[in-house]
Amino acid sequence: MRLEIGTFPVHDVVFGAQTQWRDGLLEVARDEILDAVRSDPRIAKADLELAKPGESVRIWPVRDVVEPRVKVEGPGVVYPGICGRSITTVGEGRTHRLSGVGVVEVSETPWHEAGGDHLFVYLDMSGPWSEIIPTSSLINLCVVVEPDPNLGVDARNDAVHNAVLTVSDRLAAATASLDPPERETFELTDVDPSLPKVVYILCLHSPQAMSGSPATFCTSTYGLTQLTPPWLFHPNEILDGAITGPYRTAFATSWTMANNPALLDLYRRHGTDFNFLGVIATRTEWTTQHEKEMTANQTAKVAKMLGAEGALITWDAGGNEFIEVIRTLQACERSGIKTVFLTSEDDPTGSAPTMLEPVPEADAIVSTSFFRADLLGLDPLPPVDRVIGNPQKISGRLRDHYVPTAGPLPAPQRYDDHYGFSKLSSVEY
Template identity: 30%
Template sequence: MTLKLAYFEINDIVFGQETIIDGSTLVINRESLKNTLKTADKRISAIGVHTAMPGDSTRILCVKDVIEPRCKINGTELGVGNTHILKNVAVVTCGKIVGFQEGIIDMSGPGAAHTPFSATLNVVLDIQVVPGLSPHEHEEVVRLTGLTAATLLAQTSTNKNPTLVETYPPIDPAAVPSSLPRIAYVYMLLSQGLLHDTYVLEENAKQGLPRILEHTLLLDGAIISGNCVSACDKNTTYHHQNNPVLRELLREHHKRLSLVGVVLTNEPISLDAKKKSAQQSVELVQTLKADGAIMSKEGFGNPDTDQMLLIRGLEEAGIPTVALTDEFAGANGCSQSLADSTPQAIAMVSVGNANERILLPPLEQLLGPISDLTKLAGAYPHSLHDDGSLEVELQAIIGATNELGWQTLRCREV
């Protein structure tokens, strides 16, 4: 039951007469892709297909999701068999904001340093839907269209030879060297409803969690983002597909540590549900006989309580825990940075202050609905200046304070 991830390195994307891989170039028939996507979902009224490349003077606005192009080969099930992946490529979906969230990707300038997707070769889908859809239906159309496009692009690799193949066998928690610490990964997923949703094996994470899930399923795309949340700490589908915490644990497996399992846990909205979920998660970690735990998070405010309950429960169970979080400490960094705390939280890793402000210079090409700019979390009524520059918080940039640690902010002692 081994998973093989086959990577096909792509170094350029161009539009052409057919959708194929030509050497290391992905060629896309733009009109064919548009028609296929509109045919697949009649709720699409219009769709724009664009490219946004590293270094371009391009700003992508109101980003819904980012997805790595992948497809299963020979009908294999998720978590086993062969999966083809277009390396360096991302499908970026954007469109009208139905709440007050979403975010920005700048392909150049100071904003580009704060998002990993300024370094990917992006196929941008600017999607409009037919009138009369509910907010949930609107979001469903945009996100499913992104997934469909990602699969179609990945299928261009079917008869090609991969650049790299990674092999991931199953892990037996019982077969670990006794000299190495047994480490569990507690993987928190935003699941509050109200368009704050994540999907695990096609089921809403509001149900069926906490649970232990095989690392091969996670590496193979078991988690899909459905979140309209602040851009800075949103885990896009691309983040879930390439979770850096999980990959680092697997790199060190049977070297510095033994990964004994991944506990997926949700972030409910009521205090009683939070306490119950945290207790169940701690019990699952205990069944893995873990010596320690590493915990990531998604979101801020409400999820801070989930994280603190988990940390307290694990520490009281004798399981030392390291947790990642971002901060909302005000523009000057002097405000209380978390909405909750516990004395047991003694090993916290900060990935940055999302309230820090940044001035983004005007860029030549704008993709996405510029009219919705001031609805972005981290933007203000006066964010758009007359010269086209933007004054926003890091909160508005996709991945700027990602709580999987996939961001570029660093700190130094002064």
């Protein structure tokens, strides 16, 4: 499976008469694109707004950030499966991407109506929060969109995300017939057999247990979000967006998944430091200890059957899910697979271990600091000149009152650098 990624860097975005990319300038035909979005009868209102790095702008609420990509050669479509798109297996041929630009999903639509998993992410384009969130350094085209409120919650989610993909598709399509200024080829070629064989175990939250529905919107694998057994992916499939869609943290977006630096680094070192075998996507938040241990054992089994000697493990969620993640690590180590765990840490202030379930097998942990943003010592987030999205923001422990989104505000509650974009970590004294 060979995939060429053609990159079109974007240095500026302007609204114009025609959607086109030329020498780093992306021109967006706003009305034409909005017409396409509004042609979906499920959409009640939609608008497009631009936010650029350094501006005094806050975007609330942010559900997802999508990188515009398009398949120009080879089977299938980018971001397959989600919102009813083709489920043809992707990862071959050529895909174009617009780098440096994000399509932001701005909507009050909740993932589900069963409590938990509330929207709480917002993006600042300047100030302390923007400095640690990678999508704040993109030129962000915000799709401010609300669906027909009479629809069911799954339909509203589908409509809103589909609107964002419509915009993303239109932008990326502008590059389809152009020659990409940068090209990189991704292929799991035959390599020196003495190189250590590694897998990337990508743990993904499933909202099924929380929402009681296997169809709840979330990070999806070819559109599926339900609890599934460990699923083997070719890394090219992920570069084509086969794992896409948001979860509740600022780092669990379609953009971070398609630009996952841990995956890309492992892949780029295939043939020099590693023999990269593939990606095992392991769903988390099973409901019983039995299920958690089984999914851990089965993940390790798949890795072992592939011949893995090493595994990089990442995850994207909170506490409950930690159990199957750490047990996966333990099961791998016990079957002779050496692991590295890239993770955030729990609250250190009470002198309890910062790993929810510490296991001695986890002897190689890389820390991205604390998942609770209030422990990072950030300066208060200043008021902004302009808000994109809702000028009122829900607040309070009971989520029962509103504050002006313009701020000043505390940082969103979670900072969870799932894939290690930043240098933030923690050290022990």
